[in-house]
Amino acid sequence: MLPTELLINRQNGEEIIPKRLPINERMSAIAIQLIASFQESVGKTQGELDRKLSDLEGDSPDYRLKRGLAHILKSSFSTFEIVSPLEPKELRHRVFALAAKSIPCHATTETTLETLSTLLSQELNQEVLSAQIKVGLYADLPENRILTQFEDPAPEVLLHRYNLSQVQGIFYKASEMTLNAHRNVPGEYKLLFRYLKLFQLMTYIEGDADHGFTITVDGPTSLFKPSTRYGLAIAKLIPALLHVTKWSLKATLQMRDPYTGTYQTGRFSLQDNCGLVTHYPPGKPYDSMLEESFAKRWESLKTDWILEREVNLIPIPGSVMIPDFRLIHPDGRDYLLEIVGYWRPEYLQKKFAQVRRAECDNLILAISERLNLEKAGVKVDNLPAKVIWFKDKISPKAVLEVLE
Structure with missing residues (x-):
């Protein structure tokens, strides 16, 4: 943008x-x-x-x-990339360390840099050429990054x-x-x-x-x-x-x-008749990092419960609730998982009101411990849902314990 x-x-x-x-x-x-x-x-x-x-x-x-x-x-x-034989910060550290050991002279900056680059190249057993060191010294500056790919x-x-x-x-x-x-x-x-x-x-x-x-x-x-x-x-x-x-x-x-x-x-x-053209692919599912991390970790569990990313709509009078995941067992049981992260008080109030109005008996709420629920004026007591708590990541084992 x-x-x-x-x-x-x-x-x-x-x-x-x-x-x-x-x-x-x-x-x-x-x-x-x-x-x-x-x-x-x-x-x-x-x-x-x-x-x-x-x-x-x-x-x-x-x-x-x-x-x-x-x-x-x-x-x-x-695609712009940093092209350097070593990390530029490490390279600068080593060059400046060599400079500190050198006897001060009246040579030009370019001559001094050439000398230091040669010394460092020798120190690295000629694995990195002197010219590469000079180029890589400030390769992390935006103007020195290399355009490596262009679609x-x-x-x-x-x-x-x-x-x-x-x-x-x-x-x-x-x-x-x-x-x-x-x-x-x-x-x-x-x-x-x-x-x-x-x-x-x-x-x-x-x-x-x-x-x-x-x-x-x-x-x-x-x-x-x-x-x-x-x-x-x-x-x-x-x-x-x-x-x-x-x-x-x-x-x-x-x-x-x-x-x-x-x-x-x-x-x-x-x-809809605005004439704008989208570059988003149609129908491709997108997850937040939190959801994606949970889905990947779920795959490593040995369980019969299948995690689906398909979004189900829970009808609420005059509204709709959209859970993040659905969990299905071969015996026919199924649960919906909704992740509640950090939002402002008004949003939390609406979210918990939706949960109560949904009257959904197969809903699991994963709630961040970082939420200030007291400030938002909401309580999890008597919620018509099973509740698990998380800090930075949602534990698949904690969800599995609730399911079982």
């Missing part, structure tokens, strides 16, 4: 309108020129690439556009990604987003809910699979302290939403005036 300084939008009243590039010959020509610069820079340093990109920008008034396209090529299609996209792919990134940037300052997912194929709901859980968004869901869902997502500026990370999580949801056939959304934004420093309310709306 694009950083804030590369976002381009205009305001019509309260409505915020992000920059959208046309997919035409002129824009494609700019994209082709930038892609060619990256292709020619494979095997060279990031600093050399940056200088080439700066030359392409020149004094053109659309430099932010080119810089935005280049940012996407760097972050999404390029060149088609020009229209790059332009579509840019348009999507401009729209995603709108949500960095969202205080609330209301999403209406109209009646769709059930599998589309399931994929959307998976992404909601993957990005750990604070949501409140109303509706049912037959008529559609209204999903309210709290934005980063609704937290006690605005969170850029949470804003990015909301922005990451947009490509997933494009896999849903029928939907519409409205977002409330808190925009800071750069001149007065005051905050103003902005509005943004988007619909």
